[in-house]
Amino acid sequence: FAVWVKVLTLGIFEVISSLAVTGIVGQDVVLPCQISTRTQPDNMEVQWKKIIQTAIETVYEYRAWTGQDVPGQKYQGRTVLLKDGFTSGNVSLKLKNVQPADGGTYSCIVRSNAWSADAATELQIADSSAVLSR
Template sequence: MFLIINVVLSPAVDFSLVVSPGPVCVAPGEDVILPVHLLPETSAVSMEIRWFRGTELIYQYMNGQEMTNNDFENRASLSTQEVRRGNLALTLRNVQPSDSGDYTCKVFHDGCQKRGVVHLQVKGKILFKLQLQILFCSSYTCMLYMHI
């Protein structure tokens, strides 16, 4: 399921910014993609794209140039090939619990602005799984089988 936010980028053409309505969940240390794209599929090469975590600008794409906040250096990126197809998804590498929160994608073009919000949840990994099975019970004892 996706949330569609309507945005008018020029008087003659109507676009939508599509974001995931639910949270994106990932385990610490993994890479994650925060999905956002234009509908219909349209090149965003001439647009300005900004990604924020809260109010902090973490990534900016403008005129083919990329700028990244120092805290996200070598961790945040867009695929410039995908931008040509309207895919504005932000890739975050090696996420940590402190990366959890709302990420806002803002798109600027021809004096118009539109935004979409993706919520990221970084949750702990399952270290092991424990299964218990009762093999038999009597009135005095139970025998259990434990599988880790």
């Protein structure tokens, strides 16, 4: 069960995400992000950023016009944009092999020629042994 919230609306498009998701150490987690259009915006760019107290860290960037995928330096080989969902507006990011340091606030930013919007979600980390003992 996910609670979806609208974080920012510009023009007729919205970007929505869940308030929080839980990742288990050593497993994969999907950071959800959905745009409210059924067609891929012109020259769409998707950015995922981690918001840290002292900085903003690039997790992943995708540019549709070049098809270029650019993982952040600390996330090489650990991120996959779920492009099969583009036709339904799904721009969620899979983060592989979750680590305790991955916990925090992530921002999904979607830009095109005509608009830009973003949404944030909190990744909470659970240890696999703690989950199994419940």
